[in-house]
Amino acid sequence: MTGSLVGAASGGDAPGGLHERVLEWYSGAQRDLPWRRSDATAWGIFVSEVMLQQTPVARVLPVWVEWMTRWPEPTDLAADAPGEAVRAWGRLGYPRRALRLHSAAVAMTERHGGKVPMSEAELSTLPGVGAYTAAAVATFAFGERTVVVDTNVRRVIARAVTGDQYAAASPTRAEHTLATSLVPTDPDRARTWSVAVMELGALVCTARAPRCGECPISDLCRWQLRGRPAHEGPPRRGQAWAGTDRQMRGALLRRLRESPGPVPRAALEAVSDNALQRERCLDSLVADGLVEPLPRDLFQLPGSRGTS
DNA sequence: CACTCGTGGAA
DNA sequence: TTTCCAAGAGT
Secondary structure: OOOHHHHHHOOOOOOOOHHHHHHHHHHHHOOOOHHHOOOOOHHHHHHHHHHOOOOOHHHHHHHHHHHHHHOOOHHHHHHOOHHHHHHHHOOOOOOHHHHHHHHHHHHHHHHOOOOOOOOHHHHOOOOOOOHHHHHHHHHHHHOOOOOOOOHHHHHHHHHHHHOOOOOOOOOOHHHHHHHHHHOOOOHHHHHHHHHHHHHHHHHOOOOOOOOHHHOOOOOOOHHHHOOOOOOOOOOOOOOOOOOOHHHHHHHHHHHHHOOOOOEEHHHHHOOOOOHHHHHHHHHHHHHHOOOEEEOOOEEEOOOOOOOO
16 A cells, blocks of 8 residues: 555545545644734735744744734835844844845835735745745635645655655655645645645654654655655755854844944954955845945945835 | 855754 | 754845
8 A cells, every 4th residue: 555645645635534634633733823823914924934934933933023013014014124124133044034025015015005915926926935935825824725835845745755754955846746736626725734734844744853653644654654764865965154154144244233323344344353254245245235335434234215 | 956045942 | 062954035
């Protein structure tokens, strides 16, 4: 019965199999996250999805609450300076996301009547919105039947269906086809399916130490049936950090974030003795629009008067 | 397609 | 202590 799992999923919603198990598990194990509640707005869901790109839930929570209080609608954020978005982003990492979120709010204000566009296709045109985020917002906020493929979904599919410990380094066509075949036909059921698989990957089918004893589909899992063989092939190299431009950019931006107003060049020079790298990074931050140079050797987070 | 882009907590 | 990696996107 090696094909039982895929077979049970044929058509996307065969009764009594994979879907029932996962959905039943989700109904009892799901976390109570504010952007999942019934009173969550499309804007709130949109913001949460961008913040959650490569950033853990625990770190996003307090920042998301602050953003929702300060900017309850896209028009509220659009009316504020992009630098304020960068400042309020805090230490979530990848601060260009804050800038793109602000740009997206401006686009919603100018082209979508101040609202989050409802279709996956329209969402895809917004800055900072890729395949995952467009699909996620379209289904979680608007109930459109989409194929949501994130790192959790990829890992669950790799194990349960393909039988590998980890998904490929980069998403494959076969993977997407497989994910598509698993999405239930009914849009509402598809929405719950997607969030449920993501939750399964986040809480049970984790990257390092999967809790197979708590998994609702462990007896169908091809990786489990194969004896949980270790990943084959070259080890995926981790992200270097010490001495990288990313670290330097982070240090510079932190210095700017901590000051309410413009910062003199000398203050930025105090961040690092490596002048060459420091200047290169400062230049790149300016090029990215994360830092705004002012007269008299002053620098600040981007203000509102500047044109995008 | 390969590479870059932050951050900090857990193992 | 070092390593891993978390609801990706853009180039």
